[in-house]
Amino acid sequence: MKISRRKNTKTSDLHTDKTEQQIESELDQNIKVLKELFKDCSDIVFRSFKAGENKAYIIFVDGLIDTKSIQFHVLEALEEIEQELHSAKSVKEKMLSAGTVTETEKLDELVKQVLSGNTGLMIDGLETALVIDAKGGSRRSVAEPETETAIRGSREGFTESLRVNTSLVRHKIRSNRLKIIAKTVGEETQTNIAILYIDGLCAPELLKEVEKRIDRIKIDGILESGYIEELIEDNSWSLFPQIQNTERPDTVAANLLEGRVAVIVDGTPFSLVLPATFWQFLQASEDxxxxxxxxxxxxxxxxxxxxxxxxxxxxxxxxxxxxxxxxxxxxxxxxxxxxxxxxxxxxxxxxxxxxxxxxxxxxxxxxxxxxxxxxxxxxxxxxxxxxxxxxxxxxxxxxxxxxxxxxxxxxxxxxxxxxxxxxxxxxxxxxxxxxxxxxxxxxxxxxxxxxxxxxxxxxYFSPLGPLQFRELKDVFIRAPWWALDKRPTQTIQHDITRQKTHSKPRTPNEI
Structure with a gap:
């Protein structure tokens, strides 16, 4: 048992050292290291082809990419090149229609990108690898949320795809002030998460605190947003939830407009909204x-x-x-x-x-x-x-x-x-x-x-404790929309005006 454990440790250290090294100009050496790292990973595909006069490889995870996009935008485009390729920039110019193409000079970054569903491209003679965003595979389509059914309102619900979920929120808030910060959590799962907020409405202190707590997470895997919820909440011993979870994009959008922060996790339809108060959990979106x-x-x-x-x-x-x-x-x-x-x-x-x-x-x-x-x-x-x-x-x-x-x-x-x-x-x-x-x-x-x-x-008990009379009109009751002209001050210090002009309906005598 001791010998086996020592061997495993050495192998793990060897893999760590290899992924930390720079990409070399000799393609065969890079592929040898990658194939050793992905040994016994039957879903990792290494495909060799000719890019002009250079030998090239694409590396991807079978089932996580759009194979038609790779075939059309990468393989066919590069196989038509006749001259020798000398720089990654010239390769990117040949794949302008392939979506997002980024460069990396480190093997560990290339491995992370491939495991995240992107496609790696390595060409002989180049010390830079290209990462092509051509994610695909089978995903559950957008459907009505099952845990938050509503009589009136949007029927769209989040899915397990991070990019689909962020696009659903972007569809609700079509403003350049909506910011999305990408992070990766989990040593083994390398789970992608997105932090959403509206610039100018979200307090900078709140955003900084959220990022600090997420960056502090050191765990082997994040499989659901509940992991993050439990790791960043204020009081983990309390029975009461301190972070709201939802699978409705309109709920996330409404909370973002009140200065809150949303955390969307790849692989789960449940996103997090924070901070949360007691009264939020008694309110439904259709209210x-x-x-x-x-x-x-x-x-x-x-x-x-x-x-x-x-x-x-x-x-x-x-x-x-x-x-x-x-x-x-x-x-x-x-x-x-x-x-x-x-x-x-x-x-x-x-x-x-x-x-x-x-x-x-x-x-x-x-x-x-x-x-x-x-x-x-x-x-x-x-x-x-x-x-x-x-x-x-x-x-x-x-x-x-x-x-x-x-x-x-x-x-x-x-x-x-x-x-x-x-x-x-x-x-x-x-x-x-x-x-x-x-x-x-x-x-x-x-x-x-x-x-x-x-x-x-x-x-947690605001605006009832401490008492704020003006904000009670959206706690036990919901005042008419023309009376909700201010945003809640618990999360917003500036730009609290929701309605620029008073939009109270006129009475028949005023018409």
């Missing part, structure tokens, strides 16, 4: 597409039901266990009659039902889509009815748990909904131990934590 009367109703409904999703089972446990005098007499008799044959206290009963409901919900997600919904709905009905008839749980508890489940579904963002679902259990424990006093104590702890939490320097 801004409906008329404001509908949006106000839906937002008030969500605020009410997030309270029910967190504390309704705990309130039932506390009232039925410690505070029966708070229940109306007729209702108290009904609840007592239904609980007469139940062998468990209310807390244990609630715990059994909540855990069962969460298990059914998880099973519905993991099962195939066609049967998942049927299993989760029928399973809840059948198990609930059977448990009541068997005398394991009472009928009121089934109603309470069902209402709690419905309430959690009203939260638009999954990561906030699951945080509320997790916090429901400690609140239930406090209610079972101390009654309503325990609920108040748990709620105060959660509220204090929310007020202390920050997301990239922005108070």
């Amino acid at each position: 801004y597409y409906h008329r404001f009367h509908i949006s106000i109703f839906l937002r008030v409904l969500r605020v009410l039901f997030i309270f029910l999703a967190l504390e309704l089972p705990a309130i039932y446990v506390a009232v039925t266990t410690y505070h029966q005098e708070m229940i109306p007499t007729n209702l108290l008799f009904s609840v007592a009659a239904s609980r007469e044959a139940i062998p468990f206290p209310a807390f244990v009963e609630a715990l059994i039902m909540e855990i069962s409901f969460e298990a059914l919900r998880e099973a519905g997600i993991r099962l195939p889509k066609l049967v998942g919904q049927a299993v989760s709905i029928l399973g809840a009905l059948v198990i609930g009815q059977a448990a009541v008839e068997a005398g394991i749980v009472s009928a009121p508890m089934v109603i309470i748990v069902s209402m709690t489940g419905i309430a959690s579904f009203t939260i638009p963002r999954f990561n906030m909904a699951i945080s509320i679902r997790l916090l429901r259990f400690p609140i239930m424990i406090l209610a079972g131990m101390f009654g309503l006093y325990g609920i108040v104590l748990g709620s105060l702890v959660i509220l204090t934590h929310l007020c202390k939490l920050r997301s990239f320097g922005v108070p």
Whole structure:
């Protein structure tokens, strides 16, 4: 074992030394090094051909390039050359229609570019290699997002292609102020990411902090944006999400226009938006597409039901266990009659039902889509009815748990909904131990934590804490668009004016 480990280390060091060297003018020597580096990589293609009087090689990953583009713009174009090639510049002039063509003099950079889906071109006699951007292969087409469905609004959703995703955002914001910074994260995966912001709206301190945290990531691989989210958030021990994830380009565009930063990761349709506040997770993109009367109703409904999703089972446990005098007499008799044959206290009963409901919900997600919904709905009905008839749980508890489940579904963002679902259990424990006093104590702890939490320097509970009256018109309610003439000041210090002129509609008397 020790000998094998020593040999592997030497081989790894050898490969590292070779990739750090400069590209030599002798083509065969360069190809020998590359073939040794890509040994046992059956998807790496080395194709030799004649470029004028020079011998040449193209290197690419099979399945990641557009072979027709390489055939037409590279192979056919260079094979038609008759004279000897002496510089990379003269080669680039012959491939002006091949898209982006860059130069590199280092083998490690060439290897990274090839593994990223680009095509490497090496010509005998030249100490410079060319990198041709001709990415292709099979990719999922743009489709409607599955996790953020909307009645009204754009049906476009991000895909797993970084360049497609940035183009979707560029299509929404057609301004030269939209900047896209490219970075690579992951020692082994070399995952491409893009940092998007609008110059003049995004605070320079925020952008600098985002770049610093991303540059600080030293990990072997990034396979999803959740890796980056967990590595750059302010408080990793908090149950509450501090970075919003979305697969909707219009959501990203709207947040960029409010001075926030977006991080798009290659290989996943979920992009990150930061900083985020608590109230963002209770807002849906279609709130801004409906008329404001509908949006106000839906937002008030969500605020009410997030309270029910967190504390309704705990309130039932506390009232039925410690505070029966708070229940109306007729209702108290009904609840007592239904609980007469139940062998468990209310807390244990609630715990059994909540855990069962969460298990059914998880099973519905993991099962195939066609049967998942049927299993989760029928399973809840059948198990609930059977448990009541068997005398394991009472009928009121089934109603309470069902209402709690419905309430959690009203939260638009999954990561906030699951945080509320997790916090429901400690609140239930406090209610079972101390009654309503325990609920108040748990709620105060959660509220204090929310007020202390920050997301990239922005108070998580703003604009409610600290209080900013002017910005409350886009928190619990959504004011008419003509009243939303200012951008939020949590992320923007300059250029807070959203509407240059007051666009309030005129009344019939003013027309």
